[in-house]
Amino acid sequence: MAKGAGSSGGDWTAGIVAIVAALLLGSALPIGLYFGLFKPKEQERIDAQQKLEQVKVDYQMMLARADRVRGLEEDGVKMADDIKELESPFAVGDPEKLDVPEVRATLLRLAENHKLELRPERQARLGAEVVFAGGERIAFEKGLQATKLQIEARARFHDFGRFITEMETLENYVIIPESLVCTGDANGGNDHTFIMVVYVIERRDVDAIGR
Numbered sequence: 422m423a424k425g426a427g428s429s430g431g432d433w434t435a436g437i438v439a440i441v442a443a444l445l446l447g448s449a450l451p452i453g454l455y456f457g458l459f460k461p462k463e464q465e466r467i468d469a470q471q472k473l474e475q476v477k478v479d480y481q482m483m484l485a486r487a488d489r490v491r492g493l494e495e496d497g498v499k500m501a502d503d504i505k506e507l508e509s510p511f512a513v514g515d516p517e518k519l520d521v522p523e524v525r526a527t528l529l530r531l532a533e534n535h536k537l538e539l540r541p542e543r544q545a546r547l548g549a550e551v552v553f554a555g556g557e558r559i560a561f562e563k564g565l566q567a568t569k570l571q572i573e574a575r576a577r578f579h580d581f582g583r584f585i586t587e588m589e590t591l592e593n594y595v596i597i598p599e600s601l602v603c604t605g606d607a608n609g610g611n612d613h614t615f616i617m618v619v620y621v622i623e624r625r626d627v628d629a630i631g632r
Contacts, residue, residue: 511624512594514568520554521568521621524594528552528572535584537574540614555618567597567620574615578603581615588619595622 512521532551543549555569574581581603588596602616 511622512568514558514566514621514623516558516566518554519556519558519568521570521623524596524621525552525554525570527591527594528570528588531584531587532572532574535576535580535587537572537576537581537584537615540573540575543573559620564625566623566625568623569599570596570619570621572615572617572619575612576615577611578613581613585617596620597622 512524514521529550529552537551539549539551551574552570552572555571557569559567559569561567576584585598589598597620599618599620601618604614
C-alpha cells in the first residue's frame with residue numbers, strides 16, 4: 422500500500438509540475454509572439470503611415486506647382502495675345518534688305534495720288550522712286566525695330582502736306598517722321614523740293630520673345 426501510495430504521490434507531483442509548466446508556457450507563448458512578430462509589424466505600419474503622409478504632402482506641393490505653371494502659361498498666352506493686338510498696326514519688315522516693302526508700296530501709291538514727282542536730280546537714275554529704302558534699321562527698347570525709308574519729291578506745298586497727313590493717319594502702320602527739308606523753286610514757281618526721312622515700326626516675332 423505504501424508503494425502504491427508513493428507512486429500515487431509521485432504522479433500527483435508530476436501532474437502539478439505539468440500544469441504549472443503549461444500555464445507558464447501558455448502565457449509566455451502569446452507574449453513571445455507579440456514581441457517577436459507584432460511589434461516589428463507595428464513599427465513598419467508607423468513608418469508606412471509616415472511615408473504616406475509625406476507622399477500626400479509632396480503630391481499637394483506638386484499640384485500647387487502645376488497650378489502655378491498653368492497660371493504662368495495662361496498669363497504667357499494672354500500676354501502674347503495682348504502684344505499681337507497692340508502691335509497689329511506695325512509693319513512686317515525685311516531685315517536682309519533693310520526694307521519694309523508693303524509700307525513703301527503704300528507710300529508710293531499715296532505719292533502718286535497726291536502728285537508727288539521725282540526730284541530732277543533723280544529722274545536720270547534707273548529705277549528711281551519717290552519713296553525708297555534708307556538702308557538702315559534701328560533698335561528700340563524691349564526688342565522693337567524700325568526701318569528707315571526716305572522720301573524725295575518735287576511737289577506743290579499743299580500736295581505734300583496732304584501726303585504727310587494721310588501717311589500719318591494710316592491705320593495699318595506706325596510711321597515716325599525724323600526729319601524734313603523743304604526748299605522752294607528757284608524760279609519762283611509753286612513747286613518745292615522735299616527730302617523727308619521716316620522710320621517704320623516693325624512687328625516683333627511674339628513667339629520668339631523671351632527665348
